Amino acid sequence: KAAVSNFTQWLAVHLAPVGIRVNAIAPGFFLTEQLRYLAFDAAGNLFVADTGNFTIRRISPAGEVSTFAGQVGAAANLDGSGADATGSAARFGNVYSIATDALGNLYVGDEHVVRRITPGAVVTTIAGRWGHCGGIDWPPEMASFCFINGIATDRAGNILVSSGNT
Numbered sequence: 266k267a268a269v270s271n272f273t274q275w276l277a278v279h280l281a282p283v284g285i286r287v288n289a290i291a292p293g294f295f296l297t298e299q300l301r302y303l304a305f306d307a308a309g310n311l312f313v314a315d316t317g318n319f320t321i322r323r324i325s326p327a328g329e330v331s332t333f334a335g336q337v338g339a340a341a342n343l344d345g346s347g348a349d350a351t352g353s354a355a356r357f358g359n360v361y362s363i364a365t366d367a368l369g370n371l372y373v374g375d376e377h378v379v380r381r382i383t384p385g386a387v388v389t390t391i392a393g394r395w396g397h398c399g400g401i402d403w404p405p406e407m408a409s410f411c412f413i414n415g416i417a418t419d420r421a422g423n424i425l426v427s428s429g430n431t
Contacts, residue, residue, distance in 0.1 A: 275328070282330060304363045304371060306384075312371055314360040321360065321371065321382065334386050341375070341395075348390065349380075355388035362416040362427075372424055374413025379426060392424075400428075 304312045309326040312333065320335035334355045341348040341356035348356040362374035371382040378393035392408045399409030415427030 278328075304365045306365050306369050306371075307367075308369075312363055312365070314363045314373060316360055319357045319360075321357070321363070321373065334382050334388055348375075348395070349388055351388065352386040355382075355386070361412070361414055364416045364418050364424075366418040366422060367420070372416050372418060374410070374416045374426065374428070376412060377410050377428075379410070379413065379416065379424060392426075 303314075306312065311324040313322040313324065315322050315335075318335075318337045319340045320337055321333045322330060323333040324330050332353065334352055335357045336353045339356055341358045348358075350356070357373070357380075358376040360373045360375050364372045366372065369384040373380050373382065375390075376395075377398055378390050378395055380388055381391050382388050392406075393410050393413075394408075397409050398411040400411065401407055401409045410426060410428035413426055413428045415425075417425045419425065
């Protein structure tokens with residue numbers, strides 16, 4: 266419990282300057298769905314899907330908080346136009362899941378699409394269709410998801426996606 270309390274306090278202190286409020290983390294936090302909003306890279310950076318602000322935040326091992334991709338308050342268009350870009354020029358809808366791979370890329374489930382964010386903050390939609398909710402698995406450009414609620418990568422480089430309007 267002490268570790269969870271200390272982590273909660275650390276998050277609250279380091280996220281407050283960028284307007285992210287942390288109230289409490291339940292003791293079972295790391296085993297629940299709340300983990301889908303967080304991902305670590307090999308360098309120890311913590312990435313947070315800041316859904317309400319349409320951004321991906323990075324917290325360095327030294328505790329420095331920055332906006333890695335997206336711009337606070339600037340949501341993606343429903344058709345995805347202008348969404349794929351670099352850094353603060355990228356736009357997000359509702360990111361509810363985030364994961365990393367062995368190469369340092371981030372993968373986010375952004376409503377109905379899967380997006381890759383490179384270590385250089387280049388954001389690209391790689392699967393799914395903007396504004397289209399469905400259940401087609403392949404090929405990536407024709408795939409359709411309905412509210413991606415989980416994303417992960419495996420050691421072989423596969424991207425695993427869970428979706429459903431639940």
